[in-house]
Amino acid sequence: MEHMGLEDQASIVIDDQDVLTSDCEFDSASSIFSQFEFFTRNGMALLEDGNSERRIIERNFLKGLGQFGKETKVVAIHKNSYSSPIGQARMESFRIFSEAVKRKSGGNNANVQYAWYGASRDEICEIVTHGFGRFRGGENSESCGLGVHLSPSNFSIDGMISSGVDENGIRHLLLCRVILGNTEVVRPGSKQIQPSSAEFDSGVDNLLSPRQYTIWSPYMNSHIFPNYVVSFRAPRVTGFERIRRSVVGPSSPYMTFPTLLSTLSRFLPRSKMVLITKFYSAYRDNKLSRIQLIQKMRRLAGDKLLIAVIKFDRKKQLQARTRSSASGDLNSAKRYAAGA
DSSP: OEEOOSSSSOOOEEOOOOOOOOOOOOSOHHHHHHHTHHHHTTTEEEOOTTOHHHHHHHHHHHHTTGGGGGGOEEEEEEEEOOOSHHHHHHHHHHHHHHHHHHHHTTSSOOOEEEEEEEEOHHHHHHHHHHOOOOOBOSSSTTOOSSEEEEEETTOHHHHHHTOOOOTTSOEEEEEEEEEOOSEEEOOTTOOOOSOSSTTOOEEESOSSSOSOEEEEGGGTTTSEEEEEEEEEEOSOGGGHHHHHHHHHOSOOOOOOHHHHHHHHTTTSOHHHHHHHHHHHHHHHTTSSOHHHHHHHHHHHHOHHHHHHHHHHHHHHHHHHHHHHHHHHHHHHHHHHHHHO
8 A cells, every 4th residue: 555645634545556547648748838837837836757746646546536547547747836925825824724623623633634626727727826716516416515525535536527628628636635624414405504513614425434525615715725736638528427426326324323322232242332322422521523433433333334234224214204205195195085
């Protein structure tokens, strides 16, 4: 395994598996420079082919595309050089907010992660130069709240959906660092515009295995820091929407903590349940953050059991709603027949 220790606050884990790329190349180095001049003149530095930083980012990006990785060619990666006074100020601001969220969570960590943001080339240039000026939300039923939506570092396929093709047939993705802090579940289609309470900092579609991060608009330029721009050619763009719909789905399995604890007690030994109950009590007394509680539960119960229990509960809810709906339809039919 290879770790992306580019900054103190976050890392990306990459497999060493070789990635096959196409043989197509640009005609000349001058052609590459002219095509990406809009990034270099806005404070971005081109990473050369042999650069280890570029190699790690490229591998992670292609792996996150799944089956499309073999058909996608990375043509350039630019890094935010932080060279201008404004760039230095933004970097320092991100560091200060990271420390603030860390202190808020009890001094443990700010939960800083890498994440992808897909957009058109012009929008990415605006973000790199001036920061985020708008947020997406309410555009489709898969958006979890009204804010800036990013994809975890291992799901570049999701960020690619939102990317646009420029006049050279190239797409662009931003690789950002994001301060997630204490996360809460935000359902797809939600119109939520801010944290539900002061306890939370950001939203996710799933606490155990998120596919979407939501950074609320008041924090979009303090909790998101654009680090890199990955520019690439993707021959089979038409299949992306279908694949994303089949993976993300309309909603994420979720259940309340009391219900989860009650169900886990059927499978875990008493010694583990005593610890989990103790941690839950500490959480309710504000002595433990939500993310700390989840991390401790994951260590004690294991992800496989937690996911199985949550999915089973979700299945029961859907079955109950189906029975309720069927019963309602039957009663309506009886009333209609009686009145006929």
